[in-house]
Amino acid sequence: RGSVGRLPVALVRCYHFECNAQDAMASWRTMDVKETMKKNIAKKYRPYPAYRDSGVEWIGEIPEGWEIVRSKALFSHRNQKATSGEEQLTASQVYGVIPQSLFMEKEGRRVVQVITGQDILKHVEAGDFVISMRSFQGGIELSEYTGSISSAYVVLKPSQNVVQQYYSYLLKSTQYIQALQSTSNLVRDGQALRFQNFSQVDLPVVPIEDQQVIASFLDYETAKIDTLLAKYQRLLDLLEEKRSALISRAVTKGLDSNVPMKDSRVGWLGEIPEGWEITKLKYLAPLQSGYAFKSELFQNDGIPIIKMSNLKRGSLDFTEATFIPADKCNRDFALNDGDILLGMSGSLGETGSVGNYAVVNRKDTPCQLNQRVGRFRLTSALFPGFLLYFISSDSFSKPIMLDSIGTAQFNISPEYIGTISLGLPNQSEQRKVVSYLNRETAKIDALVAKVERAVELLKEYRIALISAAVTGKIDLREESA
16 A cells, blocks of 8 residues: 555656656756756757857857848738637637637636627737737747737738748747847836837748758657656656545555444545544644734735745745734744644635645744634644644545535635544554655655656756757758658
């Protein structure tokens, strides 16, 4: 029970064999990953025979035969009103420019559609590019559909010298996005990119044959990378499921599968070991609500108050901390090393703030307990580690979810938390369960860290490969021969 080896064999093999490339990347962990990626790509693919300075910082040297022009020489501004009945499109950094109906299907949520006054929409032709509200962060999107789009967006009509698939990679490359970001401080203040911003970034003019070769190469190579990334993500999902099941079973069934069991008479608990006691949290660890500090006390330094946003599934994160003056602290809400905290308001689900938890570390103190965050006051009958694993298990989250069906935002009270039942073993067995889970979850967490590192390196490699290809740092013409 609890063995990582029970994960599906195919995905374990994916990790051990298909990811052998990550072994070669291991030495990069102490080096500049991006620079090392560039060097390794340069070793694998030959450069063009001759280069010259492009005069554009973000592009660097370009092959002989490539040119640099103003971007509006390659793309014109299509400022054309949509006609009645055109399909409404959505610009997405994930899917590109696609029909709103398809976007809603993929995302499982609705978007605002224009029913009346469709004359405010802009016309888009298949093969156009669209500058959206998110282009400042993720680049410019290619549309493979004809339709209409928000008037807040900028539609770019490509010239005959443009192979759309090549420029779809170029206009979403990291270097291009950084160049686009440098065109205006107004964008950083939340204003949209305009055609004028686009026009300020010069672009390469690449021979048509080269564009086609580069686009085909990147289609093939990025598809392979994306397939492997999807397998990695599936492995991460399975590891998380394994971890969750391991914890839930240990805190509800114990470690000995041969002990007699009894009906807990609590739906989500099912059977529990015969020697365990059914009780409620309020008798073992009543929850104390935080204090409603007045917002006028908030400042940029002083003593931090712990809000919902500071709870990060086990630990505290002070990236977005709020502080109060030391003389305004309340001793009844002063937090101590080892305190276990619980989020009591907000969204639901695995990443929601309701049920989110954290343990206060000595380095976190002094700090104060703010409203909508609770602190468990443990009695001697409950070992802290056992409570921590219990509140991270399905046996704790299920009753909360069952009580909140149909509610996107939810508040839970200390009184409600107190009504949640659990099976309680004696202190000795609680400690054994905690020791076992510490050991087994550490194994899973170590594997998760390795997979996440592999994902990070693959994503960096993908970025570096695209950059090298679209800026002419590697000659791919023989690759397609």
